[in-house]
Amino acid sequence: MTIVGTGIIGASWTCLFLAHGFDVVATDIRDGAEHDLNTAIDRFWPTLPETVLAKKQRGNLRFSTDLDEACAGSGFIQENAIERLDAKVELMRRIDAATSKEAIIASSSSAISVTDMQSACAHPERVVLGHPFNPPHLVPLVELAGGEKTGQRALEQAEAFYAGLGKTPVRLEKEIYGHIANRLQAAIFREAIHMLDHGIASAEDIDRAVTEGPGPRWALMGPFMTYRLAGGDKGMQGFWDMFAPMQEKLWADLGNPTPQKDLQDRVTAAVEDSYADQSISTVIRERDTRLRKILAVKKSPVSD
Known part of the structure; x- marks a missing residue:
């Protein structure tokens, strides 16, 4: 190798x-x-x-x-x-x-x-x-x-x-810039920056909204299965029946910031201020330790 x-x-x-x-x-x-x-x-x-x-x-x-x-x-x-x-x-x-x-x-x-x-x-x-x-x-x-x-x-x-x-x-059945997961990440990051820059919430609270909300669920299922379950017994069609108008409004309202230098500076200052007491090396070590445990749990059998 x-x-x-x-x-x-x-x-x-x-x-x-x-x-x-x-x-x-x-x-x-x-x-x-x-x-x-x-x-x-x-x-x-x-x-x-x-x-x-x-x-x-x-x-x-x-x-x-x-x-x-x-x-x-x-x-x-x-x-x-x-x-x-x-x-x-x-x-x-x-x-x-x-x-x-x-x-x-x-x-x-x-x-x-x-x-x-x-x-x-x-x-x-x-x-x-x-x-x-x-x-x-x-x-x-x-x-x-x-x-x-x-x-x-x-x-x-x-x-x-x-x-x-x-x-x-x-x-990937077709090539696309950024492949799959990075494009999904980019969509979330773009909206996170939009909300941070418009004062909707702090960087720490936006992160917390992910780690304490959809994050744990995302470790088990992706967006399509998530919304399939949201549709109840009718599955994906049930989701559309209930939430299509809301999704249309959300999609139209999503932000579209561009990473110009002034925006980069504002985001960097806000993020570093939120996490000033957490060293990068410590966070990486804790992340990897917890990731290992999460992945082990995912592989374990589901008991009744």
């Missing part, structure tokens, strides 16, 4: 791959990248799912600053570089040239299409999207997609690989 780019996402992927017994070559050219990677793995390791830790298997990790050397002989490459189209295209071209044509090249890109990323590859048929949700070593979702030149074999192999890691692959 090869990890290209060892920032937060790349380090989390590395931790997961190692925990499943894979030998990993990680590559990054940033100063201090190897030290940062090892520090991140040490921090992530105790928060891995208990079922993974119980296997007591840990692959070997090797670090290299040479991309070609890191990719040579690898059967699966997970790319996690900067989210910039020109950089992705060039990096994919180099990875493609450094690997056998049978190797799968997966990108963690949050928004860029595979069609664009594979455009300079000699063997674009094995380039896929494997977009995780942060942190990948815990959150099950992987959004899987191909580009115009991606082969079915590559998609099937990538899906089987991720499933073997305990991930939940979700396939």
Whole structure:
């Protein structure tokens, strides 16, 4: 296995791959990248799912600053570089040239299409999207997609690989900027910013409205099942019968802010003021600990 780019996402992927017994070559050219990677793995390791830790298997990790050397002989490459189209295209071209044509090249890109990323590859048929949700070593979702030149074999192999890691692959039938989950998140974040900027509620209370309201339910079901249940015995049609006029009014009334610098400054000030007493490192540690417990409960049998 090869990890290209060892920032937060790349380090989390590395931790997961190692925990499943894979030998990993990680590559990054940033100063201090190897030290940062090892520090991140040490921090992530105790928060891995208990079922993974119980296997007591840990692959070997090797670090290299040479991309070609890191990719040579690898059967699966997970790319996690900067989210910039020109950089992705060039990096994919180099990875493609450094690997056998049978190797799968997966990108963690949050928004860029595979069609664009594979455009300079000699063997674009094995380039896929494997977009995780942060942190990948815990959150099950992987959004899987191909580009115009991606082969079915590559998609099937990538899906089987991720499933073997305990991930939940979700396939996109068509490419779209931002994929699925980031677009849903963006819609919620846009409305949260609209309400914050218009003084409807504080950043902390808007967050609380999610974590103490729909958030726990969203851990169990998505929007379609949620509204299907809201329709009672008639399901989805029952929801429309009761709430279509309200939804139409809500949709028309939603905000449409644009992230200009002055808005960014106002939101940043409000958020940092709300959470001034909570360090980012502490919140991340608590988040991962609780995420692990939530995911374990989701997998447990439902008793009567």
